[in-house]
Amino acid sequence: MNEKDFIEQLRSKDEQAFRQLVETWKDRVFNTCIGLLQQEEDAEDCTQEVFIRAYKKIDDFREEAAIGTWLYRIAVNRSLDLLRKRNREKPGAEWIEFHHPGVQLEKKQDAAVLFRAIQQLPENQKVAYQLQQMENLSQREIAAVMELSESAVEGLLQRARATLRKILITYLDKNK
Amino acid sequence: MDNQSPLNNRVDEILNSFEGMQSASASPHLYTRIRAALTEEDSLWVRLGRFLSTPAVALMVSLLLILINVWFILLSPAANADQKNEQLSDIAAEYHLNSSNLADQSNTLP
Numbered sequence: 001m002n003e004k005d006f007i008e009q010l011r012s013k014d015e016q017a018f019r020q021l022v023e024t025w026k027d028r029v030f031n032t033c034i035g036l037l038q039q040e041e042d043a044e045d046c047t048q049e050v051f052i053r054a055y056k057k058i059d060d061f062r063e064e065a066a067i068g069t070w071l072y073r074i075a076v077n078r079s080l081d082l083l084r085k086r087n088r089e090k091p092g093a094e095w096i097e098f099h100h101p102g103v104q105l106e107k108k109q110d111a112a113v114l115f116r117a118i119q120q121l122p123e124n125q126k127v128a129y130q131l132q133q134m135e136n137l138s139q140r141e142i143a144a145v146m147e148l149s150e151s152a153v154e155g156l157l158q159r160a161r162a163t164l165r166k167i168l169i170t171y172l173d174k175n176k
Numbered sequence: 177m178d179n180q181s182p183l184n185n186r187v188d189e190i191l192n193s194f195e196g197m198q199s200a201s202a203s204p205h206l207y208t209r210i211r212a213a214l215t216e217e218d219s220l221w222v223r224l225g226r227f228l229s230t231p232a233v234a235l236m237v238s239l240l241l242i243l244i245n246v247w248f249i250l251l252s253p254a255a256n257a258d259q260k261n262e263q264l265s266d267i268a269a270e271y272h273l274n275s276s277n278l279a280d281q282s283n284t285l286p
Binding site: 019022023026027028029030031034043044047048051052055100101102103104107110111113114117133134161164165168169172173 | 183186187189190191193194195196197198199200201202203206207209210213214217
């Protein structure tokens with residue numbers, strides 16, 4: 001079945017098609033949410049909300065984008081909304097060390113430090129960096145998700161790496 | 177520069193710590209949870225609650241409740257209180273039950 005037929009089935013609220021959408025994309029959506037939110041429970045709720053939104057808003061889906069791109073976009077937007085809400089409700093809350101379940105055991109501590117540094121990046125840089133590093137998306141795919149040009153994404157990624165380097169040097173200097 | 181090298185290497189190590197990372201897996205029961213949430217959202221009570229909580233409807237309902245209250249107040253026995261008080265005063269006067277009259281009467285005693 002091609003994607004167009006699949007979308008048509010989703011639009012007609014076909015249960016099998018919706019189940020297939022969830023089963024195919026749930027891990028990638030969850031991985032995006034958990035990377036940005038850095039909390040497993042919030043990421044589960046976020047993933048659920050992404051698919052509920054997709055179910056309800058499938059008529060808004062413009063077919064010039066791939067369905068995966070659209071799902072990534074919803075996941076990123078929902079995660080950023082939750083992050084903003086969290087910051088509003090608990091500004092300056094103490095950072096809780098996050099251990100991503102997929103990180104290799106010997107790199108767990110370094111990855112936790114990196115996650116902490118990523119949290120300090122501006123939103124756009126954070127999203128671009130995480131989609132590249134955690135989802136292995138190409139610059140073109142990231143540009144489609146973020147609705148930016150490829151050169152803009154390239155700039156964001158360069159700035160993200162430079163900022164992370166500065167944050168990490170400061171962190172290592174403090175923790176000598 | 178010699179001092180910076182180990183630091184830069186350490187930074188590189190941290191930056192590369194995502195290498196070989198596996199994707200996190202969502203709950204195997206996610207689809208069931210989503211279906212349950214969608215069914216719940218479709219239920220009559222949830223839809224009614226959502227409808228009532230929209231600002232325009234909530235405002236109209238509040239205004240309606242205020243108008244009903246005002247209507248009841250205007251129709252309540254208190255509105256006829258003056259007329260009833262008048263009737264009671266007439267009866268009291270007829271039977272000399274007025275307290276001031278009683279006081280006057282007692283003043284006339286030796």
